[in-house]
Amino acid sequence: MLESGCAPGGQSQEAVKPQEERRWYSASRRQVLFLILVSIVVFFFFNINIPDWDPTKWWFSPSSQRQSAVSTNASGYGTTATGPDPTEFTTEFTTKFTTEFGPAAIPQNRTDVAPDVATDVAPEVATRPVTPSEGEKPTAPPYKSPGPYLVEYPAEYHFLINEPEACVRQKTFVVLVVPVAPGNRAHRDVIRGTWGSDRSASGQPVTLVFLTGLPGGEGAAQIQERLLEESRQHRDLIQSDFLDCYKNLTIKTMVMMEWLDSHCSSASYAMKIDSDMFLNVQKLVDTLLDAPKKSYMTGLVTSYGMVLRDRTSKWFLPVEIYSSFFYPTYALGLGYIVSLDLPKKLVEASRHVKAVYIEDVFLGMCMKFLGIPYTNPPRADYFHVFPREYSRCAYSQIIATTTQPNVDLVSIWKDFKRPGPPC
Ligand SMILES: *[C@@H]1O[C@H](CO)[C@@H](O)[C@H](O)[C@H]1NC(C)=O
Numbered sequence: 001m002l003e004s005g006c007a008p009g010g011q012s013q014e015a016v017k018p019q020e021e022r023r024w025y026s027a028s029r030r031q032v033l034f035l036i037l038v039s040i041v042v043f044f045f046f047n048i049n050i051p052d053w054d055p056t057k058w059w060f061s062p063s064s065q066r067q068s069a070v071s072t073n074a075s076g077y078g079t080t081a082t083g084p085d086p087t088e089f090t091t092e093f094t095t096k097f098t099t100e101f102g103p104a105a106i107p108q109n110r111t112d113v114a115p116d117v118a119t120d121v122a123p124e125v126a127t128r129p130v131t132p133s134e135g136e137k138p139t140a141p142p143y144k145s146p147g148p149y150l151v152e153y154p155a156e157y158h159f160l161i162n163e164p165e166a167c168v169r170q171k172t173f174v175v176l177v178v179p180v181a182p183g184n185r186a187h188r189d190v191i192r193g194t195w196g197s198d199r200s201a202s203g204q205p206v207t208l209v210f211l212t213g214l215p216g217g218e219g220a221a222q223i224q225e226r227l228l229e230e231s232r233q234h235r236d237l238i239q240s241d242f243l244d245c246y247k248n249l250t251i252k253t254m255v256m257m258e259w260l261d262s263h264c265s266s267a268s269y270a271m272k273i274d275s276d277m278f279l280n281v282q283k284l285v286d287t288l289l290d291a292p293k294k295s296y297m298t299g300l301v302t303s304y305g306m307v308l309r310d311r312t313s314k315w316f317l318p319v320e321i322y323s324s325f326f327y328p329t330y331a332l333g334l335g336y337i338v339s340l341d342l343p344k345k346l347v348e349a350s351r352h353v354k355a356v357y358i359e360d361v362f363l364g365m366c367m368k369f370l371g372i373p374y375t376n377p378p379r380a381d382y383f384h385v386f387p388r389e390y391s392r393c394a395y396s397q398i399i400a401t402t403t404q405p406n407v408d409l410v411s412i413w414k415d416f417k418r419p420g421p422p423c
Pocket residue numbers: 152241242243244245247248251
């Protein structure tokens with residue numbers, strides 16, 4: 001099923017056979033005119049509302065790579081699935097591919113521009129029989145699940161563990177936020193011992209925090225106990241009170257935006273990065289020193305991805321939830337960067353956009369709502385969705401890559417940081 005979403009264009013476009021070309025040249029003038037007409041129609045069809053259209057994305061979208069990366073992963077939980085914690089999710093899942101089209105999707109979700117919704121609601125409220133309250137207290141409306149494709153957001157979540165001073169303490173330039181499952185201490189310790197230990201680069205302070213939700217199921221109380229202990233020890237944990245699970249990633253991301261807005265607006269940038277990634281902090285900082293200061297969001301930006309309508313797909317979205325044929329432009333969830341003026345705007349936008357469970361696509365929807373385009377990184381090979389094999393030289397030239405679950409990040413880091421020119 002994943003294959004079905006794969007743009008066959010990726011390879012076949014390059015492999016235009018000579019006889020195909022001949023066929024093209026020998027076509028009648030009428031056929032040629034017809035083809036040109038069709039091309040123009042197709043071009044307009046796909047370009048409505050797309051400010052940053054880039055033809056290279058059309059044929060060489062990294063998403064098609066990503067689909068194969070994911071389809072090789074039987075569990076569908078991304079590369080971390082084989083790791084110590086199955087509730088961990090690289091947003092590998094966000095593999096879907098990209099595209100932007102169908103302005104219908106977002107406006108229909110906007111409550112502020114939907115007068116029909118308002119008029120629908122008003123009479124209902126007016127005619128509802130008023131139940132005489134015989135001394136009974138007003139009760140909250142009964143809980144209604146948003147269903148499998150939406151999440152409970154916006155909602156009032158609270159921080160159970162917090163580091164409100166994390167960004168202020170050291171005048172942070174860039175804050176790294178790593179979403180992680182509560183029980184996944186193993187990944188946190190690897191990060192603390194590797195790229196998370198780089199606390200400055202090019203003279204710019206870097207801050208690291210881990211973001212987690214509530215542990216669920218058996219052993220939850222014990223995990224919570226250990227989290228508190230770990231937090232006392234490292235002072236780098238942030239925990240919110242939503243139930244931490246795969247389907248709640250969008251809540252995690254939005255809680256991160258809320259946290260960045262309330263506690264880190266003094267810093268310049270934030271990078272959300274999955275816990276199974278390799279990060280070159282030096283390259284990240286050097287890139288950001290030359291980046292726009294405002295309305296900046298970058299990463300592995302993809303466009304023109306088809307929404308998966310196969311019910312068995314990991315990332316299935318029904319038409320009733322998201323009607324467009326394509327996803328909006330978005331940055332793959334494995335690692336993306338925002339300038340810190342954006343969290344406030346994204347939180348605001350999230351009140352008007354249906355919170356789908358696919359977190360990076362949801363941010364894409366919010367960015368579209370805001371009318372803020374994504375920015376491509378200065379080089380296309382700065383972010384890797386396919387695990388890049390380690391070499392000191394190769395890793396010195398990228399910002400981030402996924403890693404194989406069995407790779408020893410600690411020894412890679414040792415080698416990476418040893419003195420001497422990497423290439
Ligand atoms: C997501 O979190 C909310 C808030 O904690 C919770 O009510 C809901 O059950 C969680 N969703 C899943 C699928 O566990």
